[in-house]
Amino acid sequence: MLQGGGALGSYQAGVYQGLHEAGIMPNWFSGISIGAFNAAILAGNLPERRLERLTEFWETICNSALFPEYPVDDRFRCSPRYR
Numbered sequence: 001m002l003q004g005g006g007a008l009g010s011y012q013a014g015v016y017q018g019l020h021e022a023g024i025m026p027n028w029f030s031g032i033s034i035g036a037f038n039a040a041i042l043a044g045n046l047p048e049r050r051l052e053r054l055t056e057f058w059e060t061i062c063n064s065a066l067f068p069e070y071p072v073d074d075r076f077r078c079s080p081r082y083r
Contacts, residue, residue, distance in 0.1 A: 001031065002035025003032060004034050004036075005034060006034055008034070009034030009035060010058060010062075012034075013038060013054050016042065016050070017051055017054075025047045026042075041054050042054065
């Protein structure tokens with residue numbers, strides 16, 4: 001069960017990354033708000049592609065659409081790859 005809240009959603013992605021790296025592959029997902037986005041990405045992809053797709057999603061939403069020429073400082077990245 002994945003709750004809502006933008007920052008919490010990014011933490012969920014990091015937790016999934018940890019589970020993935022430990023070889024734990026959940027097969028049921030449920031969520032609300034941003035947790036529903038994460039759950040949909042996880043449930044809608046093959047287990048071997050889940051982490052890649054989740055990382056792609058978080059990298060996309062964490063980049064500025066208004067000022068793409070100004071990359072986000074790595075200290076403020078919300079993708080699990082940058083934690």
